[in-house]
Amino acid sequence: MHKGKVAIVTGASQGIGAETAKELAAQGASVMLIARNIKNCQKLVSEIQDSGGVASAIKCNIADLSQVQYAVSETVKIFGGINILINNAGVIEPIAFIKDSNPRSWADSISINLIGSYFMLQSVLPTFKDNSVVINVSSGAAHSPQDGWSAYCAGKAGLAMLTQSFAKEISSDLIRIYGYAPGTVDTDMQTKIRTSGVNPISKIKKEDHWGVKTPAKVMSWLCSEAAYDLAGQELSINDKALRIRAGLSK
Ligand code: NAP
Secondary structure (H helix, E strand, O other), rough: OOOOEEEEEEOOOOOHEEEEEEHHHHOOOEEEOOOOOOOHHHHHHHHHHHOOOOOEEEEOOOHHHHHHHHHHHHHHHHHEEEEEEEEEOOOOOOEOHHOOOOHHHHHHHHHHHHHHHHHHHHHHHEEEEEEEEEEEEEEHHHHHOOOEEHHHHHHHHHHHHHHHHHHHOOOOOOOOEEEEOOOOOOOOOHHHHHHHHHOHHHOOOHHHOOHHHHHHHHHHHHOOHHEEEEEEOEOOOOOHHHHHOOOOOO
């Protein structure tokens, strides 16, 4: 499905990003894995290569513009260009009511979830060929506030607006952008949320979350031409028609 394409996946050291990197590689893309935990990324690169895929990894904190620019230029050097950006890296912290929150941690959250994603988008644009794709990993939290998640909700709401702003500026014939809310997915992020007990999301049982393969498959499908008509939209796992079109069994 993605033969000849080059994809960058941020937050690829674990969770949704790691599985999405594996899925894109399995579908033929050359994949650059980006995160701060380079050891985990390198382990995944070996796994992908052992299964016949093409991948590489760069250590990068997406909140740091110079690290982002370096990661993008290295990707171009290694793979010759970029066609797909999966803006997946994100943090749930700080989990705190506003009155108790640490201002520095609050700002750090926005620096990663919103500003880091903007840094990635802005930096890859000059490298993009026609017919490229960006997926900003969104959340239900972008559209409905949750107790104790003011930083996360504000960051994801800003990211959803970044998606829509970009869609307005650029023709989807050139670059397709999607927001994709994966629903609650069984990752370390949900373990942290469960441990906090702060709001109704934290009460959802581990076994009731989606597995990581679900968002990986949907995002890989969104990168294909078949999803052309959905460009520019904020999409959600809750949309059954989307699940069917992406080939999920339920
Ligand atoms: P996760 O297991 O905690 O993984 C988060 C990833 O983001 C890690 O690979 C982490 O890598 C990376 N990351 C965090 N800060 C970074 C930074 N400054 N620079 C580079 N990478 C950074 O979480 P997940 O559940 O897979 O979440 C992935 C995305 O899905 C996030 O955007 C999250 O908001 C969104 N999402 C998740 C759920 C859910 O239920 N799990 C629901 C809705 C939306 P390093 O620590 O190695 O840097």
